Amino acid sequence: MLKIWTSAILGLAIAGCGRNTAEPVHGPEPTATINEIMKTMIVPLNNAASYLPEAITDPETPAGLAGASQVDADWQKIHDAALAISEMPNLFTMEGRKVAAPGVKLENEGQPTYLTAVQMGDRIRVDRAGFLKHAKQMQDASLALAAAATAKNVDALYDAAGKLEESCSSCHAAFWYPPPAP
Numbered sequence: 168m169l170k171i172w173t174s175a176i177l178g179l180a181i182a183g184c185g186r187n188t189a190e191p192v193h194g195p196e197p198t199a200t201i202n203e204i205m206k207t208m209i210v211p212l213n214n215a216a217s218y219l220p221e222a223i224t225d226p227e228t229p230a231g232l233a234g235a236s237q238v239d240a241d242w243q244k245i246h247d248a249a250l251a252i253s254e255m256p257n258l259f260t261m262e263g264r265k266v267a268a269p270g271v272k273l274e275n276e277g278q279p280t281y282l283t284a285v286q287m288g289d290r291i292r293v294d295r296a297g298f299l300k301h302a303k304q305m306q307d308a309s310l311a312l313a314a315a316a317t318a319k320n321v322d323a324l325y326d327a328a329g330k331l332e333e334s335c336s337s338c339h340a341a342f343w344y345p346p347p348a349p
């Protein structure tokens with residue numbers, strides 16, 4: 168009797184295991200739109216990463232004025248924001264990510280050369296390689312910015328911050344407000 172029960176329980180346990188492994192595995196799924204990621208994550212991070220405190224950028228400003236530990240903390244903030252930005256392209260280029268929710272009014276919507284969210288979505292699908300190229304530029308620039316902050320190198324910081332800014336505007340110019348076809 169005991170034997171029967173044991174094998175019955177064993178059988179149930181095995182069946183249970185089988186059922187668990189058969190359950191669908193949920194991979195990452197996009198929730199926010201590109202428009203939302205830009206506004207709620209990228210803009211605040213970009214502000215934090217591009218805010219260059221005077222004590223850092225002006226060598227004449229004595230670190231003593233801000234306090235050396237404050238200067239260190241500022242470099243760290245720039246590094247952390249830049250590192251977070253480097254993950255953003257991984258997010259907003261995810262397959263299935265929508266440009267904007269239906270009914271959301273885009274900045275400058277309706278002005279000449281500005282595409283609608285649907286048109287942008289089509290353009291991103293058609294020229295996915297181009298979109299990814301701009302996204303990679305953003306990632307590279309943000310990593311360079313993080314490295315400049317770690318190295319506390321003001322020249323490299325300016326250079327990387329400029330490239331980051333350029334990655335925003337070049338992608339927007341290509342996918343958001345491209346020049347009209349000749």
Ligand code: HEC
Pocket residue numbers: 201202205206209210213266267272273274275287298299301302305331332334335336338339342343
């Ligand atoms: C690889 C392409 C790409 C890069 C790089 C990029 N963006 Fe965007 N951005 C988009 C697309 C596509 C939209 C959707 C258009 C929209 O929301 O109007 C968008 C929208 C936005 C919006 C919302 C505008 C609105 O309509 O409300 C802001 C703000 C923005 N981006 C800021 C930035 C900043 C700042 C950076 C750089 C740090 C950046 N973006 C880099 C593609 C990009």
